[in-house]
Amino acid sequence: MKLQITKEISLRPFRVSDRDNIVAGINDWEVARWLASVPYPYRVDHANAYLARPEHGECALAVADAGAVLALAVCVDDRLVGGLSLVPASRRPGLREFGFWLSRNAWGKGIMPGAVRAVIDEILDRAPRTGFVASANHDNLRSQRLIRSLGFVADGRDKIFSNPLQRRVSVKCFRLEQD
Numbered sequence: 245m246k247l248q249i250t251k252e253i254s255l256r257p258f259r260v261s262d263r264d265n266i267v268a269g270i271n272d273w274e275v276a277r278w279l280a281s282v283p284y285p286y287r288v289d290h291a292n293a294y295l296a297r298p299e300h301g302e303c304a305l306a307v308a309d310a311g312a313v314l315a316l317a318v319c320v321d322d323r324l325v326g327g328l329s330l331v332p333a334s335r336r337p338g339l340r341e342f343g344f345w346l347s348r349n350a351w352g353k354g355i356m357p358g359a360v361r362a363v364i365d366e367i368l369d370r371a372p373r374t375g376f377v378a379s380a381n382h383d384n385l386r387s388q389r390l391i392r393s394l395g396f397v398a399d400g401r402d403k404i405f406s407n408p409l410q411r412r413v414s415v416k417c418f419r420l421e422q423d
């Protein structure tokens with residue numbers, strides 16, 4: 245499975261050979277601090293454990309299955325620069341929740357909006373009734389702006405445990421406004 249977004253940018257399943265690029269991207273406090281579930285420092289063994297998860301072998305099936313985890317590598321010229329995932333939304337049963345990150349040197353280039361949009365379009369093509377949510381730490385203004393620019397609207401607040409921050413944080417929740 246591969247989603248080609250522009251000539252350079254694509255989404256594809258993660259590969260074991262992405263390991264060093266995952267570590268380089270996430271073992272950066274300016275990235276990790278906003279990701280609730282990652283350990284920090286983020287080491288090679290963390291990436292190995294992540295790459296061993298079953299979802300990496302099941303991308304094609306997970307596209308249309310709201311109960312599955314879909315994990316895709318965000319690539320420039322097939323080289324991983326970030327990750328995008330969809331998990332079953334715990335706060336909104338039946339909906340799918342986005343998570344995403346980019347290596348800092350890939351920020352500010354419009355890569356993630358195109359990637360998220362492509363995933364939404366692909367899923368709606370295969371499973372038109374799918375609903376999407378996202379959330380971001382209350383002070384992650386960059387992510388909130390990106391989420392809103394994709395047509396998500398405010399859907400309350402929640403508190404979650406942040407692994408890198410080692411405390412509960414307040415998050416702003418969003419759901420995609422759909423016809």
Ligand SMILES: CC(C)(COP(=O)(O)OP(=O)(O)OC[C@H]1O[C@@H](n2cnc3c(N)ncnc32)[C@H](O)[C@@H]1OP(=O)(O)O)[C@@H](O)C(=O)NCCC(=O)NCCS
Binds near residue numbers: 276345354355356385
């Ligand atoms: C979130 C992330 C993927 C966004 O990618 P990006 O390439 O940085 O996004 P952009 O540069 O397009 O910025 C997104 C928007 O935020 C705006 N923005 C940038 N810096 C900002 C800041 N400090 N405060 C507020 N808005 C900001 C941009 O102008 C843009 O809005 P616009 O499209 O209306 O101009 C990336 O920053 C990242 O990986 N961050 C760390 C991990 C993370 O936060 N993941 C999301 C968890 S919810």
